[in-house]
Amino acid sequence: MREKLLNINELAVHFKLEEGIFKAVDGINISVGKKETVCLVGESGSGKTLTALAVMRLIPKPGFIAGGEVLFLGQDLLKVQEEQMREIRGARVSMVFQEPFTCLNPVYTVGDQIGESVDLHIGLKGLQKKTRVLEVLQLVGISDATRVYGAYPHELSGGMRQRVMIAMGIVSEPDLLIADEPTTALDVTIQAQILELLAALKEKLSLSILLVTHDLGIVNETGDRVYVMYSGRIMESGPKKDIFSGTKHPYTEGLLKSVPDLGPVKNRLYTIPGSIPEPLKVPGGCRFHPRCPYVMDICREKEPAETKFNGEHSAWCFRYGK
Amino acid sequence: MAKYIFKRLLLSIPVLFGITLITFAIIHITPGGPTAIQSNMNAKVSADSVAKLRALYDLDKPVQVQYLKWLGRMARLDFGESFNDNRPALDKILEKIPNTLLLNILSLFLIFIIAVPIGVYSAVKQNSVFDKIFSVSTLIGYSMPTFWLALLLMMYFGVYLHILPVSGMRSQDAGRFPLYLQIFDRLWHLALPVFVSAFGGLASISRYTRSSMLEVIRQDYIRTARAKGLPESRVIYKHALKNALLPIVTLLGLSLPGLIGGGFIFETIFSWPGMGRLGYEAAMNFDYTVIMGVVTFGAVLTLLGNIIADITYALVDPRIRY
Amino acid sequence: MRKKNFSIGSVVWGRLKKNKLALLGAWIVLLLSLLALAAPLLAPCSPFEQDIGNRLLSPSSRHYCGTDELGRDIFSRMLYGARVSLSVGFIAVFISTIIGILLGALAGYFGGGVDNLIMRFVDIMLSIPTLFFILMLIVFLGPSIFNVMLIIGLTGWTDLARLVRAEFLSLKNREYVLSARVAGASNNRIIFHHILRNALSPVFVSVIFGVGGAILLESGLSFLGLGVQPPDASWGNILSSGKDYIEKAWWLTVFPGLAIFVTVMSYNLLGEGLRDAVDPRLVE
Numbered sequence: 001m002r003e004k005l006l007n008i009n010e011l012a013v014h015f016k017l018e019e020g021i022f023k024a025v026d027g028i029n030i031s032v033g034k035k036e037t038v039c040l041v042g043e044s045g046s047g048k049t050l051t052a053l054a055v056m057r058l059i060p061k062p063g064f065i066a067g068g069e070v071l072f073l074g075q076d077l078l079k080v081q082e083e084q085m086r087e088i089r090g091a092r093v094s095m096v097f098q099e100p101f102t103c104l105n106p107v108y109t110v111g112d113q114i115g116e117s118v119d120l121h122i123g124l125k126g127l128q129k130k131t132r133v134l135e136v137l138q139l140v141g142i143s144d145a146t147r148v149y150g151a152y153p154h155e156l157s158g159g160m161r162q163r164v165m166i167a168m169g170i171v172s173e174p175d176l177l178i179a180d181e182p183t184t185a186l187d188v189t190i191q192a193q194i195l196e197l198l199a200a201l202k203e204k205l206s207l208s209i210l211l212v213t214h215d216l217g218i219v220n221e222t223g224d225r226v227y228v229m230y231s232g233r234i235m236e237s238g239p240k241k242d243i244f245s246g247t248k249h250p251y252t253e254g255l256l257k258s259v260p261d262l263g264p265v266k267n268r269l270y271t272i273p274g275s276i277p278e279p280l281k282v283p284g285g286c287r288f289h290p291r292c293p294y295v296m297d298i299c300r301e302k303e304p305a306e307t308k309f310n311g312e313h314s315a316w317c318f319r320y321g322k
Numbered sequence: 323m324a325k326y327i328f329k330r331l332l333l334s335i336p337v338l339f340g341i342t343l344i345t346f347a348i349i350h351i352t353p354g355g356p357t358a359i360q361s362n363m364n365a366k367v368s369a370d371s372v373a374k375l376r377a378l379y380d381l382d383k384p385v386q387v388q389y390l391k392w393l394g395r396m397a398r399l400d401f402g403e404s405f406n407d408n409r410p411a412l413d414k415i416l417e418k419i420p421n422t423l424l425l426n427i428l429s430l431f432l433i434f435i436i437a438v439p440i441g442v443y444s445a446v447k448q449n450s451v452f453d454k455i456f457s458v459s460t461l462i463g464y465s466m467p468t469f470w471l472a473l474l475l476m477m478y479f480g481v482y483l484h485i486l487p488v489s490g491m492r493s494q495d496a497g498r499f500p501l502y503l504q505i506f507d508r509l510w511h512l513a514l515p516v517f518v519s520a521f522g523g524l525a526s527i528s529r530y531t532r533s534s535m536l537e538v539i540r541q542d543y544i545r546t547a548r549a550k551g552l553p554e555s556r557v558i559y560k561h562a563l564k565n566a567l568l569p570i571v572t573l574l575g576l577s578l579p580g581l582i583g584g585g586f587i588f589e590t591i592f593s594w595p596g597m598g599r600l601g602y603e604a605a606m607n608f609d610y611t612v613i614m615g616v617v618t619f620g621a622v623l624t625l626l627g628n629i630i631a632d633i634t635y636a637l638v639d640p641r642i643r644y
Numbered sequence: 645m646r647k648k649n650f651s652i653g654s655v656v657w658g659r660l661k662k663n664k665l666a667l668l669g670a671w672i673v674l675l676l677s678l679l680a681l682a683a684p685l686l687a688p689c690s691p692f693e694q695d696i697g698n699r700l701l702s703p704s705s706r707h708y709c710g711t712d713e714l715g716r717d718i719f720s721r722m723l724y725g726a727r728v729s730l731s732v733g734f735i736a737v738f739i740s741t742i743i744g745i746l747l748g749a750l751a752g753y754f755g756g757g758v759d760n761l762i763m764r765f766v767d768i769m770l771s772i773p774t775l776f777f778i779l780m781l782i783v784f785l786g787p788s789i790f791n792v793m794l795i796i797g798l799t800g801w802t803d804l805a806r807l808v809r810a811e812f813l814s815l816k817n818r819e820y821v822l823s824a825r826v827a828g829a830s831n832n833r834i835i836f837h838h839i840l841r842n843a844l845s846p847v848f849v850s851v852i853f854g855v856g857g858a859i860l861l862e863s864g865l866s867f868l869g870l871g872v873q874p875p876d877a878s879w880g881n882i883l884s885s886g887k888d889y890i891e892k893a894w895w896l897t898v899f900p901g902l903a904i905f906v907t908v909m910s911y912n913l914l915g916e917g918l919r920d921a922v923d924p925r926l927v928e
Contacts, residue, residue, distance in 0.1 A: 058548055090551030097549075102542040106641055107564050117550050152640040168550065340768035348784055461916070465909035467860055469867050470901030473887055481891050583773030587864055591887070601776060602868065605783045613783055620776040628771070 004071075005175055005208045006032040006055070011068035013050045013059055015279070022279040024050050024063065026232035030210075032176065037202060037209040039219040039240075041255070042229035045276045048212045049098075051229070052178045055210070056095055057085055072176070091121040094169040098181035100161035104153035110137075111149035114168050121172035132171070139204075140167040141197055159190035166197065173205055180212045195222055216259045220244065225312070228252045231277050231287040238313030248307075248315035250292045286318065294319060323636075330632055334625050341621045342396050345614055346389055349379060375610065378402045401615035406607055411615040415597060419619070421491065422589070422596035426581045428512060429520040430574065437524050438570065441531025445566075446558055448536065456532070463525025468584065472518045472591045479514065487511050489593035515592045519584055523577050530573060535566040568639050575631025579624040656845070659921035666917020672910035680726035687720035691877050700893045710895035713885055718895065721877035722903055728878040729907065732793050732862040737854040739797025744804030745847065749835050751805070752812025759809070766802050774799055778861075782870045792871045796858050804850050811843035845922040849915055856911030863904045879904045 013025035025047040032038045042048045053059050055070050057077060070077040072093065077085065097103045105113060114133045118124050124132055130149070137145035140163045153161055162182060169177055179198065183191035199222060202209055211222060219226055219240065227237045228251060236249035247253050257270035274291040277283060283290055289299040298318050307320040375381070380388045395401070401411035444456040480488035487493070491511050492504075499507060538544065539562055547561040548554075586598030593599070597616055604612035636642045660666055679686065688708075695715035703710045709718035751762040769777075778795050785791045815821060816839060824838050865871035866880025867887075874881055879900040886897035 056549055058545060060545075086551045086553060088551070090549055095549045097542060097546065099542055103546045105543040105547065105561050105565070107568070107639065108561075116552070120551060154641050165546075168546075336764060337768050337771055340764065341772060344768060344772070345780070348780055461909065461912055465856065465860075465905060465912045467863055467901060467904045467908070469864055470883060470897070470904060473883065473890060473897045473901065477890055477894060477897060579771070579773040583775030586775050586779060587868065590868060601779060605779050605870065608783065610783070613780055617772065617776045617780045620773045621771050624771045624773060 004031045005034050005036075005073060006030075006210070007069075007071040008051070008055070009069045009071065011051065011054055011070065012066040013047065013054050013063055014066040015063045017062065017279065020280055023066075023282070024232055024279070025054065027068065028227075028229070028232075028234050030227055030234070030237075032208050032210050034175075034208055035202065035206050036224045037199075037211060037222055039223035039226045040210065040212045040229055041214065041216060041219055041226060043214055043276050045231075046229045047232040048229050049180050052095065052180050052210065052212050055093060055178060056089055058089075058095075087121075090117055090169075090174075091172045092174050093176045093178065094172070094174045095178040095180065096162070096165045096169045096182050099185050100158055100165050101153075101185065103165060104161055106153055108152075109149070110151055110153065110156070110164050114164070114171055117168055117171050133167075136167045136171045137164075139170070139201070140164075141193075142167075158186050159193065162186060162190075162194055163197070166194075166201070170201060170205060170207070174207070176208045176210065177201075178210045178212070181214070182211070183218065184213075184215070191218075198222065216255055228255065231282055233287060234316065235288065236313075236315040236317075238309070239311065242309070242311070242313040246309070246313065248309065248313070248320060249317050250294050250319070251288050252315075254291075254293075286316075326636055327633055330629055334629060337625060338622075341618065342393055343389075345617060346392050349610075349614075350385075374405065378611065396618065399615075399618075401618070402611035404604075404612050405609045406604075406612075411611040414600060414612060415615050415619055418595060418597045418600045421594065422582070422585055422598065425512070425515055425519060425585065425589070425594060425596060426578070428516045429523065429581060430577065432516060432520040433523040433527050433577070434570075434574070436520075437528035438531050438567070441528040442535050442558075442563065442566070444528075445532040445535035445539065456528070460525040460529050464522060466521065468518055468522050469587050469591055471521060472514070472588060475514055475518065476591075486514055488514070491594055515588050515594050518592075519581060519588045522584065523581065527570070527573060527577065531566065531570055534569055535562060538562045538566040541565070568635065571635050571638060572631045574634070575627040575629075578627035579620070582620050582623055656918070656921045660917050663917040663920065665913050666921075669910040669913025669915075669917065672906065673914055676726060676907055676910070677730060679723060680730050683723040683727055687717075687723045689717035689720045691716065691721045691724040692875050693717075700889065700896075702893070703895050709899040710893065712882065712893075712896060713889060718882065718899060721882055722879065722900055725877045725879045725882060725900065726903070726907075728789060728872055728876065729859045729862060729904070732789065732796070732872075733855040733859040733911075735793040736796035736800065736858040736862070737851055739794065740799075740801035740854065740858075741804060741847070741851055743798070744801035745808050745840070747801070748805035748808025749812055749840065752809035753816055753831070753835055753839070755813075762805070763809075766805055769799070769802050775864075778865065779870065782865070787865075787870045787873055789872050789876065792862055792865055796861050800854065800858065800861075804847065804854070807846055807850055808843060811846060812839055815839045815842055849919045849922060852911055852915035852918060856908040856915065859904065859911070860908050 008028065008030040010027045010029065011025055012023065012027050015022040015024055028047075028051065030038070030040065030051070040048045040051060050059065050063065054065055055072075055077065057065070059065060065078060068078070072088065077088065077093075080088070104110075111130065111133055114136065115129050118129045118132050122132065134145045134149060137148055142148050142160065142163055148156065148160065148164070153164070156164065162185075166177075166182070177198075182198070183194050186194065195218060198209060198211075201207055209222075211218070213219060223240045225237070225239050226243045228235045228243070228249065230251050235251045236243065236247075243252060244256070247256060251272070254270070254272035258272060272291055277287065277290075283300075285298075285300040285302055286292070286304050289295045292299065296318060302318075304316045304318050305321075306314050306316055308314050309320075380391050383391075399412050401415075403409060404411050404414055440456065444450075444453040447453050475486075476488040479486040487510060491508065493499075493507050493511075539558075544557060544562055547557045552561075582598070584598075585594075585596055586601055588594065589596045589599035590602045597619065601613060601616035601620075603609075604616065688706075693716060695711070697715065698707075698711055699713055699715040701707055701711040701715075707717050707719065709722060711717055712721070747762050747766075751759040777799055781795045781798070782791060785795065812835075821834060821838050824834055829838070862871055863878065863880035863883070866878040867883045869881070869884060872878035872881055882900040883897060883904075886893070886900065889896055
């Protein structure tokens with residue numbers, strides 16, 4: 001096993017709603033090794049973004065972290081003081097969000113917003129600060145860095161803004177970059193560029209990346225290991241090649257079949273019947289059973305336990321054991 | 323910028339036209355025309371003033387000619403002579419405008435320096451005790467008949483405690499005071515009218531600030547700022563505040579009609595020699611020329627306020643291109 | 645559709661029931677309406693009967709709120725004043741609601757030139773300070789209860805028109821409207837049956853706030869002598885004599901003002917409660 005940078009153990013994120021408690025993330029384990037790209041895959045509503053936000057301790061109200069640990073280099077981030085957390089957030093662990101259109105503050109210039117992190121985490125001021133910002137803008141592939149430095153977000157294209165977001169994320173050379181659907185809002189050609197950029201930065205800066213996405217195409221291109229998440233639980237996990245060519249879980253199978261050029265069925269695009277359970281209407285037993293083509297009686301009664309296959313490949317399904 | 327201002331001014335021309343059209347229509351609102359109303363309502367009206375009205379509004383000519391003449395006079399701000407003392411209505415209004423502006427600018431100032439911080443604070447501390455007290459007191463604020471408040475304050479501070487003057491804008495013998503005492507005397511007379519006229523605005527502007535702030539705090543770029551590791555105070559007072567204040571700039575202009583219109587109650591109660599009181603007295607004496615002048619001036623001042631607000635907004639919001 | 649409306653209604657009612665302040669507002673509104681209706685039964689004296697010998701009496705067990713400068717019983721005048729205030733509030737809001745819905749619906753539904761024309765008209769209305777506008781209208785039409793209702797109604801529709809327009813803009817492209825159109829429903833039917841029905845809750849909230857606002861405005865105008873004329877009683881014109889006797893008779897100022905304040909506040913409480921119940925997103 002590789003040395004682990006991040007270990008998420010039994011993490012639970014709950015929401016206090018008028019009608020009851022919604023367990024959006026219901027006890028999951030994820031690990032990210034050094035210089036590894038780990039993909040967290042699932043449909044929207046599966047709890048993957050909340051898992052990412054929980055690492056940053058930025059769960060929006062009325063949500064809260066109900067239990068578990070987030071070990072970052074052995075230190076439990078859920079237990080550190082808020083002040084200490086701020087020194088980790090954006091410095092050692094940083095995050096890039098889905099919507100580059102709304103994630104940058106419209107009333108401050110790019111230089112101002114990246115410079116703020118430089119000042120905060122590196123302590124550079126004035127000209128040194130500006131030099132560092134220009135440097136990092138070039139690093140994320142922005143050739144006219146001086147123009148972008150003085151620009152407001154609305155003056156930039158979507159791809160450019162996402163580059164700015166990434167620049168902001170890596171300016172303090174973090175150990176872990178969490179990217180939450182970083183390409184979903186972008187055009188296909190730009191998507192590829194951003195993914196290439198992430199891969200290049202990973203090499204250059206020895207980054208670990210936790211990539212949250214719903215798109216298996218992206219996983220295929222970038223991931224080392226994959227976690228498939230459904231309705232707040234991990235369904236299957238393992239190295240990319242095992243997940244893609246030795247698929248175990250029916251849900252993963254469904255996801256793969258619904259991607260045009262990845263699935264075994266080529267002629268007709270597949271969609272998993274039904275939809276992800278609504279908050280508070282999570283079914284008993286295995287959560288996937290109402291949509292599962294192989295559903296058995298036991299699936300309705302009990303939650304499946306982990307079944308280990310060769311190496312790090314695991315699935316949580318009764319087809320392979322208890 | 324000059325181009326933007328020019329465009330903005332151009333846009334207000336149709337509104338100006340509309341105002342003249344409405345005021346013109348109102349003169350002719352009842353069958354028989356303006357002279358008929360006057361003689362109906364005011365037995366004292368003399369044949370002389372009926373003739374005056376006839377000549378003033380060219381009532382013998384066809385309607386379109388009347389309107390064109392009316393428009394021409396409006397363009398020159400020629401409202402005719404007061405029926406009361408035969409002085410040009412324009413002169414009577416112009417000499418009152420400084421007093422009205424003094425009162426309104428002071429109240430606007432008071433409103434903004436009090437309402438904005440309170441609104442921001444109660445948004446930041448949403449659902450706290452402060453926030454609860456805030457929402458109850460603003461509710462009281464805009465349910466309060468301000469003229470009643472004026473009377474209560476006059477009763478308490480003027481009649482009961484005898485520490486504040488209840489009317490006028492200077493003491494009788496203030497002319498003989500040294501300059502600093504004259505200024506003090508003026509402020510002393512301003513205290514109640516300014517407070518009362520600011521009162522209604524306080525409630526609505528602080529509520530508006532609060533909801534604007536709450537809206538901004540929910541935005542994605544605030545999450546980005548937190549993800550950077552910024553301390554909460556920087557997140558709120560740098561990233562959120564500037565965005566929340568932008569729409570409030572326009573309120574400066576939009577609260578003007580309320581203040582100017584409200585002036586006609588407060589100026590009357592406190593015998594403050596401004597435009598509102600002039601309008602009220604003119605109304606009591608059926609002094610049509612002065613009334614039309616006051617209404618037109620009120621509208622023009624409001625329009626100006628809006629233009630100034632729009633221009634300020636364009637200056638502070640980088641997203642607006644001009 | 646009917647069933648859906650019913651369930652929205654019960655959800656709103658369920659939320660409203662939990663809001664104690666809003667319920668308080670509703671009770672006061674109800675109580676005031678009953679008091680106004682029963683004024684002739686409840687008033688201890690005639691609101692018009694003068695008794696110069698007993699002028700400016702302070703509150704006592706005979707005159708709960710004292711007497712005015714003509715010796716009339718303030719409490720009785722306030723009961724009759726409630727009738728005036730409430731009816732002005734309701735009728736004025738009725739007028740402005742009709743105008744606001746009509747113009748807002750036309751602007752939002754047809755868009756384009758119609759929308760432009762109506763919205764420019766709204767801009768013009770908004771740029772004349774409302775009180776000046778009302779003052780001008782009253783001078784030309786003359787002060788009376790009827791004119792005050794009419795004028796408040798005629799000047800108070802702009803916010804509602806904007807609101808209805810916005811609702812129409814967002815609702816007119818919904819599937820059920822499009823399918824009604826495909827099915828050949830007339831514009832009339834689409835506007836009133838399909839869209840307006842779904843836009844009613846914000847309109848209703850605005851009506852409740854509107855009543856409070858109209859009462860406030862009427863009392864202000866009557867206070868200045870431009871509204872309800874003596875000898876008819878209104879809270880505003882009692883306050884007006886309160887100003888004249890501010891040094892001698894506090895009760896002339898305190899009681900009618902309190903009546904206006906409490907009334908307007910209960911309409912505002914009810915309105916806020918309803919608004920939060922209709923759209924809980926705003927409360928969190």
